[in-house]
Amino acid sequence: MTRIILASQSAARSQLLAGAGVTFDKIVSGVDEDLVKARILAEGGSPKAVAQALADIKAVTVSDLQPGLVIGADQTLEFEGGLHDKAASLDEARARLLALRGQPHHLHSAVTLAQDGQVLWSEIACATLTMRDFSEPFLDAYLDQEGEALLGSVGCYRLEGPGAQLFAQIEGDYFAILGLPMLGLLDQLRQRGALVP
Numbered sequence: 476m477t478r479i480i481l482a483s484q485s486a487a488r489s490q491l492l493a494g495a496g497v498t499f500d501k502i503v504s505g506v507d508e509d510l511v512k513a514r515i516l517a518e519g520g521s522p523k524a525v526a527q528a529l530a531d532i533k534a535v536t537v538s539d540l541q542p543g544l545v546i547g548a549d550q551t552l553e554f555e556g557g558l559h560d561k562a563a564s565l566d567e568a569r570a571r572l573l574a575l576r577g578q579p580h581h582l583h584s585a586v587t588l589a590q591d592g593q594v595l596w597s598e599i600a601c602a603t604l605t606m607r608d609f610s611e612p613f614l615d616a617y618l619d620q621e622g623e624a625l626l627g628s629v630g631c632y633r634l635e636g637p638g639a640q641l642f643a644q645i646e647g648d649y650f651a652i653l654g655l656p657m658l659g660l661l662d663q664l665r666q667r668g669a670l671v672p
Contacts, residue, residue, distance in 0.1 A: 477669040478543030482533040486627070488548055488655045495657060497670065502541060504533040508549075512558070522553040526585040527599050534589035544595075544669050547587040550654045552629040554580040561629050565618055568631040572617075572641070575630070577608040579644075582630065584651040586660050588667075596663050600656040602647020604630070609641060617641070 479499040481492060492499055508529055515525045526549045534547025552559045554575060562568040582604065587597040609617075617637060618625070625631040632638030634645075634652050650657040664670045 476671075477667060478541075479664065479669050480537060480541055480543050480545045482537040482545050482547045485548070485654060487633075487653055491650060491653060491655050491657060492546075495661060497661075497664070499546075500543075502537050502545075504536045504547070506532050506536055512560075516558065522551040522558040522581075523583040523585075523599060523601065525549075525558060526551040526583040527587075527597065530585035530587040530599075531589075531594055531597060534587040535592055535594060538589040539592040543590070544664065544667060545589045546660065547589065548585065548655050550582055550584045550629060552580060552582055554578070559629060562626055562631050565623070565625070568625045569614065569618055571631050572606075572614055573611075575606045576614075577606060579603050579605040580630070582647070582652055584654055584656055586656050588660070588663050595667070596659075598656055598659045600648045600651035602645065602652045604642060604647075604652070605644040606641050607643035613640075 479497060481488060481499050481501045482504045484503045489501060511529055511532060512525050515528050529549035530547040534545045538545040562571050582602045583599060585599040588595045620637055632641055648656060665672045
């Protein structure tokens with residue numbers, strides 16, 4: 476079978492692949508994500524374009540150095556037309572969640588498959604999530620329960636955990652919301668001999 480490499484340090488992406496029965500190596504790309512984001516945004520690119528560019532560059536960078544099929548992925552959060560990065564502190568997470576309360580936001584999840592420094596395939600999936608108008612006592616309890624784990628997600632929530640209680644409505648692919656569109660990726664891995672068809 477062809478070697479599969481995940482060019483990501485995301486625990487959620489690793490768990491999704493492992494949960495689907497995919498055997499893979501994990502190699503961090505070392506890409507300066509802030510520099511790439513700044514360049515794309517300066518060129519007038521959208522949050523969706525940032526996600527795709529980051530997925531591409533991570534996959535290509537690792538595939539330049541390692542044999543096999545390399546998966547690059549990234550996710551951006553778009554709210555009121557702007558790109559929002561991961562919160563740096565729980566105070567910032569609280570402010571982010573208060574801003575999102577009662578409002579829709581968009582998650583753009585991009586995945587790229589590369590080999591020998593070339594993009595073979597890519598896909599981007601978008602989801603719209605609307606938070607309910609939760610109370611501040613609920614928010615405080617949620618922040619206490621989840622703690623620093625919230626800082627690992629652009630939205631400051633884990634939909635697969637207590638974060639599910641933040642939402643009134645969700646439209647989009649579940650795997651994309653978790654940060655890795657899976658179905659198309661698994662199909663590509665099967666087509667390219669990395670998984671049993």
